[in-house]
């Protein structure tokens with residue numbers, strides 16, 4: 001049966017002299033939901049996971065599985081890790097090298113009172129689930145990295161946990177294997193209907209695996225949303241940058257029209273329309289974020305074919321095979337633009353029209369970015 005996981009105002013300080021490793025984090029994972037925690041090194045992802053598992057004692061807050069508080073600072077509730085029914089998979093393979101695949105997966109069951117037959121059935125079923133049924137008798141040292149990680153997953157799943165926690169389980173694997181295994185991981189978790197917390201610092205992995213993604217920075221959860229919302233409505237410039245908004249233009253908000261603001265770019269008389277947060281005031285300094293893949297280049301003759309076009313010039317072109325990356329000069333500044341396809345349409349020095357869709361560019365206050373982030377938590 002799937003369970004809900006509630007994390008409420010969870011904090012962890014390792015030392016009074018240091019800022020908290022996890023700072024007032026709250027979210028609810030619905031039964032069967034896969035939540036990804038995404039963020040740079042040291043932002044508190046592993047610490048959050050370890051507190052949910054019961055391996056790290058929080059400083060404050062609440063962790064609830066369905067209606068049961070497994071930790072609550074207000075009441076002193078505390079459930080030991082082995083009674084939380086949580087399975088964990090780590091970055092390192094954490095398999096026992098002197099055992100076969102079967103024995104590795106059977107190990108967590110040895111302490112349970114299962115008959116030989118029950119044990120064999122459970123292990124065989126779990127090995128099937130992770131695609132290793134033909135490897136049961138193999139020594140684990142004779143496996144590839146991806147297969148070893150499947151063994152680790154099978155071992156976490158074999159005692160039928162209610163929640164599975166995965167801490168960068170794919171980061172030791174090569175790129176091709178990572179892509180294959182991440183699809184498999186999601187399918188397996190979904191097939192079992194498990195509630196999952198998945199930690200990564202890889203944005204693409206986060207998008208493929210997660211139902212919702214929480215972006216963390218300095219112990220704080222800045223935004224938790226479905227990937228498509230995160231990408232199209234980032235709460236602040238950090239979230240935007242961390243999910244691939246690599247262009248930022250500085251300017252000043254002139255005035256507002258609903259959710260859009262007119263921004264005068266520094267060093268130019270031009271204005272561009274961008275989405276603006278509610279709290280942004282006229283005259284405030286802003287940074288406008290834009291994704292390279294959301295900017296559209298066209299021939300100068302195509303004027304008027306799209307909203308908000310500006311004249312620009314190609315400064316540089318980098319051919320990446322499946323796509324080309326242009327550096328384009330416009331409005332006294334430069335932007336990176338990605339164009340899909342193997343046949344680049346523009347050459348260096350070409351004049352182009354640069355289309356900037358107002359609903360896909362966001363103006364963030366240049367000052368007090370953290371304050372803005374907190375409004376959205």
Ligand SMILES: Nc1ncnc2c1ncn2[C@@H]1O[C@H](COP(=O)(O)OP(=O)(O)OP(=O)(O)O)[C@@H](O)[C@H]1O
Pocket residue numbers: 014021039040041042043044045046047048201
């Ligand atoms: N046992 C500990 N004692 C003291 N400080 C710790 C301990 N464990 C973690 N920290 C600190 O807490 C912060 C968060 O660490 P954490 O391991 O949760 O980060 P992370 O997001 O998992 O990073 P990474 O992506 O590098 O794994 C870091 O500043 C780290 O140095």
Ligand SMILES: [Mg+2]
Pocket residue numbers: 045046047167
């Ligand atoms: Mg970590």
